[in-house]
Amino acid sequence: MHSVVIPHFDLGQIAGSGQCFRMREVEKGVYRVFNYREELVVRQEGNLFHFMCSTEDFEKIWKPYFDLGTDYDKLDNLIDDNDVLLSNAKEYGRGIRILNQDFWETCVSFVISQNNNIPRIRIIIERLCSACGGLFPSREDLLNTDLSDMGLGYREEYLYELAQYLPCEEEFDKLSYREAKEVLKRIKGIGDKVADCICLFGLHKLEACPMDVWMKRIICDDYNGIAPEWVYSEYAGYYQQLAFYYKRSLGR
DNA sequence: TAACAGGAAGTAC
């Protein structure tokens, strides 16, 4: 076990922020986390965290996964106090971080997410894992699995496209955000929004700002229909995530 | 009660 005090970090907020679909609270304050085929249990007691893994695995796998090397207070302090929506969102969700998720899992998850709701996304991903022996399916697994009973609808074809034509992650390492997004969009089933989610959550390009129904709602309700400056900023994706998490909590 | 419309981290055509 590796225990450590971490400010600006909240597992419940991250689990509920819609960026990952397999993180789950198994008992009060205890979360089970998956990243592709790695698995972890973490306990949160206020600012104190107990990672049920070796210090070596914490440093090598989970510290980068949770983006614990980044100073999020710095990003928070760049928020304009006059920006009511984003200031409230910061107050509400300041334990959120942008996870460094496995690239392949992120691609699969967000192709499934399109025109879909979060509980159902989670269920479908669970079914996929069950069909593949409890592990998140590899590319080969997807190509060799009958996906017709997963409830994927028209997204089924998109997953086969992904498994066949997605360039390997190394191809993206040398690309800028814009370039990576264009390459992703060449795949049938990946449009603007999903490409941005993959850039943000799978490639950690923090300037990617997914424009989903909630963002459109925010711009309409809270910014008089004109996208605020932060949408185009260096850390747009983090601010989008704060705003998304807050706006969703308000319901509707 | 059961049918129906509306909507969900959208994309292809």
Next chain:
DNA sequence: GTACTTCCTGTT
């Protein structure tokens, strides 16, 4: 602009 899979919600 419309069709698209599935499933859940709220309305008649």
